[in-house]
Amino acid sequence: MTSATFDFAPLLPAGLPAPAAKWTGLAKYSFIGGNNDADQVPVEGLIDAVNAVLKREGKTLATYGLASGPQGYRPLREFISAKLKRDAGINCTADDILIVSGSLQALDLVNQSLLTRGDTVIIEQETYQGSLNRLTRLGVNVVGIPLDQDGMRMDALASVLADLKRRSVTPKYIYTIPTVQNPTGTILPEVRRAELLRLSQEYGVPVFEDDCYADLIWDGKRPPAIHAMSKTGGVIHIGSFSKSIAPALRVGYIVAPWQMLSRMLALKTDAGSGALEQMVLAEYCAPHFASHVPKLTRGLRAKLDTLMEALNEQFGTAAEFCDPKGGIFLWVKLPDNVDTLKLYQAALAAGVAINPGPEWSTDKAYAGSRLRLCFASPSHEQIREGVAVLADVCRREFGVPARSANVEKRA
Amino acid sequence: MTSATFDFAPLLPAGLPAPAAKWTGLAKYSFIGGNNDADQVPVEGLIDAVNAVLKREGKTLATYGLASGPQGYRPLREFISAKLKRDAGINCTADDILIVSGSLQALDLVNQSLLTRGDTVIIEQETYQGSLNRLTRLGVNVVGIPLDQDGMRMDALASVLADLKRRSVTPKYIYTIPTVQNPTGTILPEVRRAELLRLSQEYGVPVFEDDCYADLIWDGKRPPAIHAMSKTGGVIHIGSFSKSIAPALRVGYIVAPWQMLSRMLALKTDAGSGALEQMVLAEYCAPHFASHVPKLTRGLRAKLDTLMEALNEQFGTAAEFCDPKGGIFLWVKLPDNVDTLKLYQAALAAGVAINPGPEWSTDKAYAGSRLRLCFASPSHEQIREGVAVLADVCRREFGVPARSANVEKRA
Structure with a gap:
């Protein structure tokens, strides 16, 4: 046996992203x-929260998913349900929520449960790089809708949907960051949200609403979430604590009908998202988030x-x-x-x-x-x-x- | 617009796993x-650790990856490096380690960086269900090697490798849980580890060593890790804190040559694993793990x-x-x-x-x-x-x- 260095190169599959550079x-x-x-x-508040919750429930860390099962720590889901009702007008219970490891995992789970190579999705022309890169890597056709100072232009969306229909293409979803759009910072007004839902319904294309920046509005006033305005349940809504509490805590959430949540749960084979971060967020946020x-x-x-x-x-x-x-x-x-x-x-x-x-x-x-x-x-x-x-x-x-x-x- | 429920079923791609049942x-x-x-x-110890580390470094939670970059919290990587040297004979530095969200994410990253549909891998005939399910879902051919009371049988492995070579098939890896095998509980003796490395080298097939149970040996004595015995670097080694500290903390690690670590890092698009769990583990484990x-x-x-x-x-x-x-x-x-x-x-x-x-x-x-x-x-x-x-x-x-x-x- 020689001690030459093992070369993995011949084993790498085609299509891998470029290797990362050293940080x-x-x-x-x-x-x-x-x-x-x-x-x-809020370091002091997080310290108080982690002390309280670990003293009370620390032993539950011995069990995957704590005592709450695979959808995530129940008190955190209950906080999210209350917060979404208060801030975004969303009516959902803890059972409609899946806690994930940051909203990036939400993007992956939604994509895995809906997309396959060659599919088409509609997104905002300017959009989050991570969403765009994911779609490119999945081999999905992306159609970008231009934005103006009020976010996604509904006239452009209507014309794209009509055009795709003529070509017998049903897009898998319309992805939007409607509330503090990334990167343009726009907020989609309520009237456009209603029009978006009308088009979604007319063409049978669900809305994928990424609200991860929605907490950070200077005057605290936001339109209702698209999810809140939907009468049909054709909206998948995701959010995060990265922007409101701390990015290095990797905790986000998905609100969706059970028909989709059950699919995403089956694809979430990570034995649950980090429990300590869920526990400290629930304990801190319930009294202090607002x-x-x-x-x-x-x-x-x-x-x-x-x-x-x-x-x-x-x-x-x-x-x-x-x-x-x-x-x-x-x-x-x-x-x-x-x-x-x-x-x-x-x-x-x-x-x-x-x-x-x-x-x-x-x-x-x-x-x-x-x-x-x-x-x-x-x-x-x-x-x-x-x-x-x-x-x-x-x-x-x-x-x-x-x-x-x-x-x-x-x- | 009617208020009929939106039906996602026509949009679901083929090949999804069955939907999850309600918990x-x-x-x-x-x-x-x-x-x-x-x-x-160790609830009390974890509480002390989290207090200390948050008081000292809590503000770093404002940055993805803390001040440590995408490979994970550096003090934790330093602890792992010292632990692996002491317990498993592995010589590696913090730069050779990637912290992941439990060793399940390690399985995904290794698979994503090496496997494509139709590939062949060699595994132990009895093995971890999660590993088996992942390979099935990826459409990979798995060849199981029977075990005896000393773990994977090297005679059977040699004959499978020779047979695959005759058919011009190069398996992508040999996956083993050598140290407290799941589910058989066997420990692969040092002499078999040497033989496994010899075969790995002869056939150009890397070893994928899953050591997630290796800490839990009654007499504390374990053979050196296969990674430690390799002279060529053809071993990817993974481990976890789920079994030694608490399963609901989702922290594992990968030790691999940079050629592979850089590929896995490029595939790890989650903005880092949960930082608080990494911080508390580093702070607790350095003085208390042993x-x-x-x-x-x-x-x-x-x-x-x-x-x-x-x-x-x-x-x-x-x-x-x-x-x-x-x-x-x-x-x-x-x-x-x-x-x-x-x-x-x-x-x-x-x-x-x-x-x-x-x-x-x-x-x-x-x-x-x-x-x-x-x-x-x-x-x-x-x-x-x-x-x-x-x-x-x-x-x-x-x-x-x-x-x-x-x-x-x-x-």
Whole structure:
């Protein structure tokens, strides 16, 4: 036997994603990822909660699924049911909820239970990169619907549905992030939600509603969830605690009719999601969620203000954006000659991490000069400094923002 | 718009598993599942650990992957590296380890990175049901190697590898649970491990070593891991904290060369495994793991004694089994006329849950009169009562154990 290194390469199947690179730490100025504000993690409250719940029920950790079965820790499902009723108008019980390991597992379970290679789905033209990547890897045809300042355009959706029907294609779902859309930050008004449901019903295509940012609205006011407005149960609704409490806790949920929940449960072969994280969330959230969230969003709004000020100061009119009503990201348009995929590389070399637009859109040309900037994690100072560095890189690489225009405007 | 219920059925793809049934609670006498002894969960130690780690590092929960990146919480990887060196002889650093959401996610990541429909893998003839089900669902051909009291038979493995080679089939891996085999409880001796590595090298087939029960050995003595003995790096090693600390904490790990770890990391699109569970395990285990485990195994050994006594008392010679050197389950042979798939139904109706052998074997006929009994979770009293009920059901349904023989033997 030789001691040459075993080579796995001949055994790898076709179609694997590229291997991951070794992790080298976060960028100095990181405007990417759904990370939150470290100062806003309710550490003391979580400590109190974990002490209480472990003292009372710690022994139940000896059993997969605790005493609650495979749908997840029952007190957490009961909290979610009450919260969804209060905030989103959804009428559901703990039995209609499946706790998952972050809403990313929800995406996987919905996709696995509905999609097969060659299927078609409808999504928002600008959308969450993780959703888009999943669909690409599954070999699914995605049709992107353009958005305006009120979210998905219903006229465009109607025309796509009609066109697909003419070609005898029934899409498997209409995926939307209606409440603080990722990355555009828009909120779909109630009247469009009603129209979306009408079209869903007319064409027999369910709605897949991803509400993971819905808690983070500055004035706390949101339209009812699409799930809440449906009279037929043709909506799968997912949510998460990553944005409202802490991203590193991997806890999300799915609300769906049992016909689909039973399918997803059969596909969830992980022996349950992490129980300690479910227990501490239930114990903390029941008394504190409603008061924690407004405090969190005030802090996020202040960081957004810093980001928008810094962009105005550094880019002048060269950076266009709408003031979003909530969330943790800003969708920014730079001049047409800026290629944000190239900017991404140059900025990273200068210590600034951004999300280039084409990775967040089905229309690579439209998104070519756009980018997403996440503002929850960096400090106010990092936001100001990072935007200044980004503007310098833009100037150097693309000649924008023009120094004179900018200086004149602000001087 | 009507308010008829939306029907998802026409949208479901072919080949989905059957929908899950609604959960109705655990059986009165539950001898199934990898659940542990509730009295042995180190609740006080976990509480101390979670307080310490959250006070020190709670704010890092604001960032996906904490400050450690996508391979998982670095202090936990450092503990695992030290533990694997001490207990299993494995030389690896924190960089060679990927933390996953229980070793079930490890199974999925290894399978996704190596297997495609139509591939062939070699496994132990009696094996973990979850591994078997995964392979079946992936459309992979499984070849089972028979076991004896020392685990996988190397003569049978050699002959299968030679036969597959003649047919130009290169299996993607040889999957083994070598250290407290599930369900047989055997431990593969060092000499067989060396032979397994020789065959792996000769045929270019990597070894997939699942060591999730390896901590639970009565005398604490185990052969070196196959990974530790390999000179070529052709072994993927996985483990878990489910059996040694608590099943409801979903934390496992993979040790593999970067060539494979980088592939699995690219497939792990869950934004990291639950951080709080990783943090509390690292904080608890570094000082306490080595003293906790022997206490745990003493308790498990006592429950096994109760189970074996109860079986001898209730079944006499009709129940055959070997006294395992560790673990949480006993693999039992009943008389040939007992069909454990039928027994499963009848026993469940009487309040006793068992694992019927055919679900844990590639040889349904061989395993037809066998069953797996897990003994960690039920109390001593439940074990005695449950075995008595099971014997009654067996008598009623299959005429064994014969009442007279049994009474005569024990009277």
